[in-house]
Amino acid sequence: MGEHKNSSSDASASNKKQLSRRSFLKLSAGVVAGTSLAGCGSFSTALVPANASSGDEDVKIIPTAGSHNCGGRCVLKAHVKGGVVQRITTDEESENEKIPQLRACLRCRSYRERLYHPDRLKYPMKRVGKRGENKFERISWDEATTTIANELKRVVSQYGPEAIYWQLASGDTSILAERFFMRRLLSLNGGCLTWYGSYSSACTSMATPYTYGTGNTGNSLDTLQHSKLIILWGFNPAETVFGTNTSFFLKKAKEAGAKIIVIDPRYSDTAAAFADEWIPNLPTTDNAVMDAMTYVMITENLYDKAFVDKYCIGFDEDQMPDGIPDGNSLKTYILGLKDGIPKTPEWAEKISRVPADRIRRLAREYATVKPAALIQGYGSQRHAYGEQPPRGATVLAAITGNVGVLGGWASGAGSYSRVSVPALPFNNPVKKMISMFQWAEAIERGAELTAEDGVMNGDRLASNVKLMVNIGGNVPANQHSDINSTLKILEDESKCEFILTAEHFMTPSALYSDIILPATMYFERESIATPWTWGDYVLYQGIAVDPPFECRDGYDWMCEVAEKLGLKDKFTEGRTREGWVRFILDGIRQKHPEFPSYEEFKARGVYKFNFAEPQIAFKAQIENPEANPFPTPSGKIEIFSQRLYEMNKPDEIPAIPKYIESWEGPSDPLKEQFPLQCFAWHSKAFSHSTYHNIDWLREAQNMVLWINTTDAKARGIENGDRVRVFNKRGELEIEAKVTTRIMPGVVAMPQGSWFKPDSNGVDQGGCINTITKYHPTPLAKGNPQHTNLVEVKKA
């Protein structure tokens, strides 16, 4: 330094000037570097003279809300300064035991990590290599919307509207999610093939109404404080966040003295936090345990005979509909009067591994401690015969008389709704639907699919699926079963000829697109969010910041597509996005005149309804059955369903709930080759595959395979080892967590990891769907994604 100073201090003024000029030459090179790095004219941003309003304002707090497809819908507040979200807070309103705060969990509290992730999609792209090869070229929005409009026109005229499939996509579940605008647009363009069911709840949504006539079997959760016993069966709200405040109300129930039993092959965080007792059973064997509970209740005369006589049909041979031959009642089946197999606890122990005495005790407790709430999650029904657990549990709830009473619970799907929020209107001329699980088969052989296969509202489809829109979802190459087989269908450009995706990130599914559009997040567009399953509130999603780069609201670019299709006026009806928000709020006010004005709602960010009475499903039916029959064909709780009986597939679709031995269940001979049952749980750190790329959340929950210590020891696997999980459908690698928190014979991993095949096709991402099977369930045509046999070896 000193030397430098001395030599410089001798320099003359003219020398200095010359040196400075040399530096300017270099600086000019810097300009070249800058503009060249910016590329051939594709970089239009530059520095300009500042204007007055460039970001020195105070922090503004803008309310929005989480609306990914997680079980929570929560208040978020963006603290914005200079057009940038600086931090995120959540509900700070006062709360009481009836109306708790709607506090966000770790997922949404880490939203800055998602909003400002450098990997976010920034520009519209078109595929230039083979589909799936990951070669894309940036295009203008105009080229993107022109291509989309042309493809929509071409496919409708060439194959008809049934060839256009509106894919299930749950990345945004708000009322004005982009995909709903897309359905509206497709409906105006001749229509599109849509779906029924969901990857979450296909079987219970389909099966529960066969018992009660409706899936709305849930109560408001403030009723749980009146339950003396709560059985959580395949239900893990502490991690899934199944309803924003389910854990809050379970804690209140526990404080009020309720005993809580958790039935789950895995000692979940819910079990750890709430359970007085944990009962693990093998996956797919829930109905064996239920059957044996019923056996105990019948043989020990513990069931509620008066309730059964008054409200049910099909319990015993005296209670059967006319014309049904003898031997089809529940009692006949349970006692084994026809098949010679009494469904004893000892019988169930062999199947489920739950000790017979434990089943007896559970049956006696549930039949005698009243009121009791047997609440099912969706885990048990995401199985090969997933229709049976909801049917079985609804029957247990009925024969114990826990239906329609305060502190009881009707079981089954368990949803309820007493706040009416309209959907974005659309009128799809195509009424036919397939199960949401069948889309890949519909690409392959849609025109061969019939009503028997699951086509609804029609005998068969007019065409294979030739164009798929996937607006905000990662179903195609990640959340759907059997990824390896599905990719072969997606790769073939002659099958599905055009795939459009709008996304935030380059997901495994986005990779299989022909056009990818960069979408906005909920901090960047206005919408309305409603609770998932439970809660009486509506959330406002305000605009906190501008969409970055060329990210663009779906409604905005769809208006452009609509214009190119000559449908703009019909599509928009003259409304901006805000106009649609106001339209929905007007719709709410028709049913709920107390709902606040747009301005008030926007300022507060939430409206919480205050109902005088708790909601109890079937209260009216129980209190006055003559005036209020159940919405079933018989008007009763249908233990025996004549509709199911008439389907005439008693082995797979029994008219009463039964344990059915499952393919890839504990008694499948395939077990010799693949001895472990493998399922997935909903991690607290992801919402399906959303958030999987967020580092903060990966620290909270990394991808691990839970394996019991005995199974691990037999395979020489130690905690932290990398292991291979495989069957005939595929292979993945993942870290092992050796633990007694999962029962022997069963392994499990969080679902939602991004599929990441290496050069040998082995998934290094730990995505469960590498090994899951495409095999629709018998009735719902649902997804049996928890029914899998695998082997595990040290990698």
Place this chain on the structure above:
Amino acid sequence: MDLQPEDQIPGLTQLKDAFTKQISAEQCCSQLRHDYQVLFEGPGKLPAPPWESVYLSAEKLIFDEQTMAVRQFYKKHNIQISNFGKEPDDHIGLELQFMAILADKSFQLLLEHNISDFHTAISAQVDFLKEHLLQWASQFADLVCLNAETSFYKGLGLFLPWYLESDFDFLNSYVLTETT
């Protein structure tokens, strides 16, 4: 202080190569555009994210604390990003453009014989290099070199850190001279 001979300046050989290859201007532009897109635009994981905060912030995000600091620096010189709030202010191209703007300004001041403001403008360049570009540009440039397909971007990746260091040494020597 003399300019180094060209063959000793990192990256110049590659940059020259980029323009002496026997390919059409169209081909050349298309290759550069492709390289640029893969490196800096996506889709997907960017091999060389061009924003300062991705290298220096605790969470490796865009629009983070460094972005705001760069924005404040620009603002002191009455400059802002044209796309305010839509793109991060700390893009490598913008930071280099900022240096160029200050260099132009210095040159103008010198022509006007406004030595005191000239001195301030030079100091600002030193500070901006010290506080920002030199903190991250070499990491960025290494990633460009590692991931670029064209010799043009490889060359730029080699040239940039050398250039910034030389520029800093030069500007700093002026500042040190003036302060003695």
